[in-house]
Amino acid sequence: MSKLALLQESFQQLVLRGHGPAIELFFGANAPDFDARLLTYSNGYRARLVEALGVTYPGVQTVLGSNFESTMMKYVEQNASTHFSIRYYGRDLSQFLANERDIPFHSMLADLAAFEWLLAEAFDAADDNPVGMESLAVVPAQDWGEVSFEFRGALRLLTTHSNAVQIWQSLKDDGEAMDPVCFDQGMDWLIWRKDLATYFRSIEALELRTLLAARRGASFSQLCELIAAETNESEAPLKAASLLRGWYTEELIQAVKVP
Amino acid sequence: MVRDLGVGLGLRPDHYETILSERPSIDFFEALTENYLVPGGKPLHYLDRISAQYPIVFHGVSLSIGSTAPLNMDYLNQVKGLIQRTKPLWVSDHLCWTGVDGTNLHDLMPLPFTEEALDHLVTRVSQVQDYLGQQILLENVSSYLTYQSSEMSEQEFLVELANRADCLLLLDINNVYVNSINHAFDANEYLRAIPSAKVAQIHLAGHERQGSFIIDTHSTPVIDEVWALYERACRQWGLVATLIERDADIPPLEELLIELDKVRLCRQSALLP
Numbered sequence: 366m367s368k369l370a371l372l373q374e375s376f377q378q379l380v381l382r383g384h385g386p387a388i389e390l391f392f393g394a395n396a397p398d399f400d401a402r403l404l405t406y407s408n409g410y411r412a413r414l415v416e417a418l419g420v421t422y423p424g425v426q427t428v429l430g431s432n433f434e435s436t437m438m439k440y441v442e443q444n445a446s447t448h449f450s451i452r453y454y455g456r457d458l459s460q461f462l463a464n465e466r467d468i469p470f471h472s473m474l475a476d477l478a479a480f481e482w483l484l485a486e487a488f489d490a491a492d493d494n495p496v497g498m499e500s501l502a503v504v505p506a507q508d509w510g511e512v513s514f515e516f517r518g519a520l521r522l523l524t525t526h527s528n529a530v531q532i533w534q535s536l537k538d539d540g541e542a543m544d545p546v547c548f549d550q551g552m553d554w555l556i557w558r559k560d561l562a563t564y565f566r567s568i569e570a571l572e573l574r575t576l577l578a579a580r581r582g583a584s585f586s587q588l589c590e591l592i593a594a595e596t597n598e599s600e601a602p603l604k605a606a607s608l609l610r611g612w613y614t615e616e617l618i619q620a621v622k623v624p
Numbered sequence: 625m626v627r628d629l630g631v632g633l634g635l636r637p638d639h640y641e642t643i644l645s646e647r648p649s650i651d652f653f654e655a656l657t658e659n660y661l662v663p664g665g666k667p668l669h670y671l672d673r674i675s676a677q678y679p680i681v682f683h684g685v686s687l688s689i690g691s692t693a694p695l696n697m698d699y700l701n702q703v704k705g706l707i708q709r710t711k712p713l714w715v716s717d718h719l720c721w722t723g724v725d726g727t728n729l730h731d732l733m734p735l736p737f738t739e740e741a742l743d744h745l746v747t748r749v750s751q752v753q754d755y756l757g758q759q760i761l762l763e764n765v766s767s768y769l770t771y772q773s774s775e776m777s778e779q780e781f782l783v784e785l786a787n788r789a790d791c792l793l794l795l796d797i798n799n800v801y802v803n804s805i806n807h808a809f810d811a812n813e814y815l816r817a818i819p820s821a822k823v824a825q826i827h828l829a830g831h832e833r834q835g836s837f838i839i840d841t842h843s844t845p846v847i848d849e850v851w852a853l854y855e856r857a858c859r860q861w862g863l864v865a866t867l868i869e870r871d872a873d874i875p876p877l878e879e880l881l882i883e884l885d886k887v888r889l890c891r892q893s894a895l896l897p
């Protein structure tokens with residue numbers, strides 16, 4: 366190992382773990398405020414990552430309040446940043462919170478973190494353009510059953526087992542968190558972006574299954590079959606058309622594929 | 625010689641809307657490279673609009689030019705893509721390392737001023753310049769610990785690197801001041817050693833005192849001592865693109881415009897005989 370490599374290895378260990386092998390080779394430890402100067406690096410490292418977590422997870426920060434910093438510090442100790450951009454730090458926070466059983470309402474917090482991560486993903490997801498209902502006008506009547514749909518890149522789906530999203534909304538509306546509640550039954554959410562603004566709403570089970578099938582490339586007639594199997598045959602095409610209209614209005618679709 | 629872009633400001637999201645609606649008289653903006661290495665959405669939307677109206681330069685924090693870890697080619701490739709999209713007048717980063725073993729400390733870690741580090745840097749800088757197809761600017765950083773292993777002064781190291789690697793310098797006058805306190809050297813002597821032909825841009829910023837040393841926080845206005853150094857630098861180097869950096873406690877744009885006027889005054893008075 367070169368001298369420079371050893372120095373960087375040592376210094377990094379010092380910042381991350383508080384002790385670096387052979388660090389005394391590099392610094393004169395009798396400089397005034399030596400320890401405080403060292404701490405500028407190691408504390409600065411932690412403070413920057415905790416701050417970045419607060420930017421990505423403002424809801425988690427508000428709910429945890431005075432416990433936010435210590436909880437995030439624990440995350441930082443377990444997770445170094447590996448991306449060139451601090452924007453992507455904290456990807457595993459939801460998983461981390463799910464395992465932190467000593468934190469009150471940790472599973473609600475895990476849901477909240479998952480939700481905020483997806484909001485961030487939708488926020489700067491790739492730009493693409495929505496198509497409107499008129500994109501269907503060019504489809505000849507006999508091909509209708511065969512058309513399929515391409516969804517926009519920012520679209521995200523989430524299942525929560527708590528009222529985390531409602532809590533997020535209540536924080537946004539009046540700065541007050543509602544009481545946390547957990548549910549056995551999962552609740553599904555759709556997150557997307559329209560122009561530059563991020564949106565979300567709950568999504569019912571049948572719509573979710575239809576959307577997932579459509580996203581996998583199912584044709585319109587396959588979507589009707591899926592709906593028919595769960596409701597009744599005669600209403601299925603109408604129901605499918607109404608879901609589709611909703612997706613168009615919400616600008617979820619970026620292309621129609623005609624075979 | 626590099627073109628003097630005039631007086632610029634660090635581009636921060638807090639100011640996007642005001643910049644577009646009020647079109648303040650600012651000669652150029654410096655955008656933080658990593659903030660725009662995202663797939664799409666608001667950051668790139670605003671960058672596109674602002675770069676249509678103002679000259680832009682990029683300023684990165686993750687090149688890690690001095691690291692002994694391999695260059696991050698994924699990063700460089702994305703920077704190259706961003707350069708093609710925005711066509712900045714130049715791209716700068718810091719003379720530092722930011723991590724090894726796949727870790728990013730998100731900090732500008734200081735390098736020892738040794739021949740070994742110089743050799744390493746010269747190779748890496750030419751790799752980056754070849755890959756990006758342009759000269760880059762490297763900025764002197766603030767540091768808090770003094771390496772015993774250094775074999776030369778910081779200014780000797782900087783000049784030697786710029787000459788041998790054929791890159792340009794972004795001289796942060798505040799960082800020179802901060803280091804002159806932290807490592808007890810003469811800031812004027814430092815500036816005198818830097819040849820004007822190598823200085824493409826200047827940074828000015830504020831900092832915070834911490835006992836016997838100073839932390840480079842970019843959270844306060846520029847102090848008088850740094851203004852004085854800046855005036856002297858202007859006289860020595862002629863007019864160089866100068867930028868005010870503010871990264872914490874960001875005030876409204878009007879307040880920063882007042883500080884920019886002060887930069888203009890300094891530049892004008894430096895031209896007087």
Ligand SMILES: [Fe+2]
Pocket residue numbers: 763796827829869
């Ligand atoms: Fe700077």
